Amino acid sequence: METLVNYFETIPSSHRALILAGGITFFWLIEGALPLFNFKYNKWKHALPNLFFTGTTILINFLLAFLLLKTSDWVVANNFGIINWLPEMPLWLYVLLGVLFLDFFGAYLAHYTEHKVKPLWMVHLVHHSDHKVDTTTANRHHPLESIIRFVFTLLGVFLVGAPIAIIMLYQSMSVVLTQFNHANIKLPRKLDKALSYIICSPDMHKVHHHNLLPYTDSNYGNIFSIWDRLLGTYMELDREKIVYGVDTFPDEEKNSSLKELLKQPFQGYRKPTNLEELS
DSSP, X not given: OHHHHHHHHSOOHHHHHHHHHHHHHHHHHXXXXXXXXOOOSOHHHHHHHHHHHHHHHHHHHHXXXXXXXHHHHHXXXXXXXXXXXXXXXXXXXXXXXXXHHHHIIIIIIHHHHXXXXXXXXXXXXXXXXXXXXXXXXXXXXXXXHHHHHHHHHXXXXXXXXXXXXXXHHHHHHHHHHHHHHHSOBXXXXXXXXXXXXXXXXXXXXXXXXXXXXXXXXXXXXXXXXXXXXXXXXXXOOOGGGOOBSOTTSOOTTGGGOHHHHHHGGGSXXXXXXXXXXXX
């Protein structure tokens, strides 16, 4: 565990880039071999706007990274934050709790808030308006959302009291897990279900991308599934019944246009239709 912590404490930028690019490449290839849905699409054309948003996310996080470092240095120097206030514990547990709580503040809470606050939902809509969810959808976030997510992560670092090694480990795990659970892959149902008790599995997260409520407002987790299960936002839906997108923004051509996606947060507020309203 000490070796792992030491590695992530000084992880080179090139290694972080390799984790991102390697994850996309790996799951891209797996999608071709074990697809959940046999999309009839030009995979590269579909990927272009998503990869553009991946680039803007990287840029924004790079420009703001010094804030994470300064905050982390401060909480460590002042013994501040949840994991530093707990009784002394083994290093593995300290790291696990650090990643677990960062996942809550930086992913679950951020995601939940984006669905509940109208202006934030319109920003987050860019992510949900993908009609062909695959591993490139993982980082399909409007630049404004990248900033919003960063603020929540920064809040998490402050409240959790995370040292830089735990932050880097969390971010690396977040990148890979989000690529995994967005990937258009078909795992055996029993395996996917077993994974969903610990992490956010592909079938579990795909429910969140269904185009109707209440499924759209469920399964907010990124790395761990514990927060959805504990806080009552976990839902299941047969993967064969999932329809991607948002029914109130049904134009797939516009939802595939980079120009239109950049403008999407500034359109009128429209939430997905609730299934109860259709019955």
